[in-house]
Amino acid sequence: MATVLLQPEFARRNTAGQRLVEVDADTCQALIERMDERFPGFADAIATGVAVAIDGQIYPDPLQQDLRPDSEVCFLPALEGG
Amino acid sequence: MGRYPAGSPGWRDKVTGQANYGADFSLPGMITGRVLRSPHAHARIVSIDTTEAGKLAGVRAVVTAADFPDLPSEVVAGGESPVNYRYISCNAIARDKVLYEGHAVAAVAAISAGVAEQALKLIRVEYEVLPHVIDVRDAMRDDAPLLHDNLYTEGVDPKPTKPSNIAKRTEFLLGDPAAGFAESEIILERSYTTQPVHQGYIEPHACVASVAADGMTTVWSSSQGQFMVREFCAKLLKIADSDIRVLPAEIGGGFGGKTTVYLEPLAIALSRKSGRPVKMVMSREEVFKASGPTSGGVLQVKLGARRDGTLVAAECELAYQAGAFPGSPAIPGCMTAFACYDIPNARTVGYDVVSNRPKCAAYRAPGAPMAAFAVESALDELALELGMDPVELRLKNAAKEGTRALYGPKMPVIGFVETLEAARAHAHYNTPLKANQGRGIASGFWFNIGGQSSAAVHINEDGTAEVVTGNPDIGGSRASMAIMAAEVLGIDYAKVKPLIGDTASVGYCFLTGGSRVTFATGKAVVEAANDVVQQLRARAAKIWKCEVDEVIWKDGVAHPAQGQTDTRTQLSLAEIAASAARTGGPISGKASLNVGGAGPGFGTHLCDVEVDPETGRVTVLRYTVIQDVGRAIHPGYVEGQMQGGAAQGIGWALNEEYVYDDQGRLQNSGFLDYRMPVASDLPMIDAVLVEVPNPAHPFGVRGVGEVPIVPPLAAVANAVARASGVRVNDLPISPPRLLAALMK
Structure with missing residues (x-):
């Protein structure tokens, strides 16, 4: 089971306040689909301006990333820079 | 990388005035x-x-x-x-x-x-x-003049019914800060302000x-x-x-x-x-009045620690000026504030605030230098109160691989500890100081990013190569692209010409920013060059009438694979290129990627200053930048990035600010009155390259362009405080401001 970690503000709006969610998924795309089934609107909420960190690595386009059974997935604001 | 040039493609044009801006x-x-x-x-x-x-x-x-x-x-x-x-x-x-x-x-x-x-x-x-409003604190007041009638604060519950200049509230939370502070043996709370500062590029918008x-x-x-x-x-x-x-x-x-x-x-x-x-x-006056500086900010920091220096809780609240439209870097400010440290209980809250100033724009590590100024200044005071060496305090709490960041993920392979150890061992840190002199230390973090990049590598008939990418070269990236392509192809750097394509001649590239180009576009260049190598092996196989697997590519030459004992001769890239028309046509490789896995960057700066107690003038005597650069592709340009970031940060700390009259009109829209440091203001800045390779890049590259502007604000302020005995928490530490503090 992959573990999803969320910041409080995002969780309040999109996952009924749950900041830690266990999801059975072997890709990030599958994880997002499972999350959207449990929390309708989740996929839309992360569609824009959100990056994903999988096991510590940040991916701008994570959908094709594989997950390990013990992967940790964090959703965080998309990053830019100067 | 073994070999790299002293200059860069285009440097001759720049220094002789031939470059076309x-x-x-x-x-x-x-x-x-x-x-x-x-x-x-x-x-x-x-x-x-x-x-x-x-x-x-x-x-x-x-x-x-x-x-x-x-x-x-x-x-x-x-x-x-x-x-x-x-x-x-x-x-x-x-x-x-x-x-x-x-x-x-x-x-x-x-x-x-x-x-x-x-x-x-x-x-x-x-x-x-x-009515207008300039100051961020004034803009947040309930009775402030409103810039936008339809701007309601995002991120608060319930949704506001009245418009506000506060565009957004953002919060990041790790652990239980209240419990952390309750178990702290020492708590330190301070307030800080920084001013909006301009990027100060020499070339106006055109x-x-x-x-x-x-x-x-x-x-x-x-x-x-x-x-x-x-x-x-x-x-x-x-x-x-x-x-x-x-x-x-x-x-x-x-x-x-x-x-x-x-x-x-x-x-x-x-x-x-x-x-x-x-x-x-644009004229210079227009650049100052109508293009974006980075935000000024108002920050409060609270640190909780044990007597042995272990940080157990931290909080930071920051309000950043966005200028006329929402979009200050309050979010990255919140995310970076405590990223250098392993603190189990932490919270940051950020406010994005509009006011009647030009809309802010990105500036190297947007949002991070202001947050680091507050946190690293507070840490310096904490070290003094605990009687600890400031490097030891940072080492005791330093983030390492596996440390959970406040913003969520655990840190991948990073080199922060290595920068602190290098600082502690550096001669600079151990050189005695004289009266009115002080030494400051501060550290900084920036995520670095990847993103979408494209590259093409074309082999010419004479065996030279062209590398085409889509990122303007603001820090020597053309040289890095050529070096990486040359390394993969196995040919001399001088035979590779890097070019920057227009939007119709190369695949999409996200902009040059976020310290991403050498990492992400470089990765595309490596893939495109590997594509070329595969084609070169296939052409050799065709000439030799064998399978591709029977050909290896080494040092720019096709060789029969080990174990093959026939009499085939070796084929150089130039020879294969010359016969390309007879073996399948032109040889070109390309790659388009959306690159993840940017390695976070950390730096630690040492700054010695001398304070003139009669005038409040601060002279920077010595400055050393120590940074984990992953793997330096072109060390000279990496050093340049580190020195440039430090110089800009020193100006931010000591002199730069926008001066408005009571009508909200800018009074110092030129370099004579907006005081950026020039060469004669600064010592030679020493750059120490610490190399902890990023495993997500074939050559170990990390971004290097933004980290070096994060620590200088606090490094300078900490040095001034230790030199003068007076701590100034409001930037810039200009002579009048420091003199006033000294006179108190």
Whole structure:
């Protein structure tokens, strides 16, 4: 089971306040689909301006990333820079 | 990488004045554009009458906001992050209201600059002047003048019913800060302020736009991203991307400030209306008044620790000025504030606040230097209170691989500890100081990013190669691209020519920013070069009539694979290239990627200053930048990035600020009065490259361009505090401010 970690503000709006969610998924795309089934609107909420960190690595386009059974997935604001 | 050149492609042109910047470009029939700007900090535009200006002989076009689509206010995907195109449009040319002195109101194109400027004087604008607000704390007050009637604070529950200048509240939380503070043996709480500062690029914004009779639009401009210019102009003017071609000029500095558009949409609109190519160049005064600095901020920091120096809780609240439209870097400020440290209980809260200043723009590690100034200053005080060496305090709490960051993920392979150990061992740290001298230390973090990049590698008939990418070279990236391609191909660097393609000649590249180019575009170059190597092996196999697997590529030469004992001769890249027409045609490789796995960057700075107790003047005596650079592809350019970031940070700490009069008008819109450090103000800045390779890049690359501006604000402030015994928590630590503190 992959573990999803969320910041409080995002969780309040999109996952009924749950900041830690266990999801059975072997890709990030599958994880997002499972999350959207449990929390309708989740996929839309992360569609824009959100990056994903999988096991510590940040991916701008994570959908094709594989997950390990013990992967940790964090959703965080998309990053830019100067 | 084994071999690298002292210079870079294009360096000779730059130092001899031959390089073509945005303002150097000319076309037959080209005319000149000028902008009418608001004299007021905040006013409603009652009417604009351009009739007389349009009648002036030599005037070819006049545009106002009425010539641009009235875009909806909505956040949509753009590039790598969300964009509100209405804000960008209304910043480029005011619609209904002017929100800062210098806000563009109208633009004119004429046969000469003189005629254009004369025409500007004939435009009649009736304003209803409104109360203005400059300071971020004033802008947050309930009774502050409102910039936007439809701006409601995001991120608070319940949703506000009244508009506000606070565009957004953001919070990050780890553990239980209240419990952490309850178990702390020492708690330190401090407040800080920083001023908005400009990126200070030498080259002003400049462009030429030409709209052909069939509507095809061509733009030559100095920017940090030709694809960004295309995308923004297309959206602002409702033109198809494919109908705009943007050619990047040489860029004379950007530092984040050229990641948006100001003149380009105006020039396109003027060219469309006049049927002539239009050149527009900002004056230095316009650069200061109408292009974005980074935010100033108001910050509160609270640290809780045990007596042995272990940090157990931390909080930071920050409010950043966005300028006229939402979009300050409050979020990255919150995310980076405590990223250097392993603190189990932490919270940051950020506020994005609009005020009557030019819309802020990115500036190296947006949001991080201000947060680091507060946190690293507080840590210095904590070290003094605990009687600990400031390096030891940082080492005791340093983030390492596996440390959970406040913003969520655990840190991947990082080299922060290595920078601290290098600082502790450096001769600088152990050199005695004299009276009125002090030494400051501070550290900093930046994420670095990846993102979308494309590259192509073409092999020429003589065995040389061209590398085409889509990122303007603001820090020596062309050299890095050529070095990486040469390394993969196994040929000399001198045989590889790096080029920056326009939007029609190379695949999409996100802009040059976020310290991403050598990492992400470099990864695309490596893949494109590997593509070429595969083709070269296949051509050799064809010539030798064998399987590709029987050919290996080493040092720029095809060899029979180990174990093959026949009499085949080796084939060099040049030989394969010369016979390409007979073996399948031209040899070209390409790659387009969306790159993840950017390695976070950390740096630690040492600063020695001397304070003149009679004048408050601070002299920087010695400065050392120590940074984990992953793997330096071109060490000379990496050192340059580290030195440049430090120099800009020192200016931020000691001198730079915007001075407004009581009408909200900027009083120091030039380099004489806006004091950036020059060479004679600074010692030679020593750069120590710590190399902890990023495992997510084939050569171990990390971004290096932003981290070095994060620590200097606190490094300087900590040095001043230790030299003078007086701690100044409000930047800049200019002579009058320090003298006043010394006199207390």
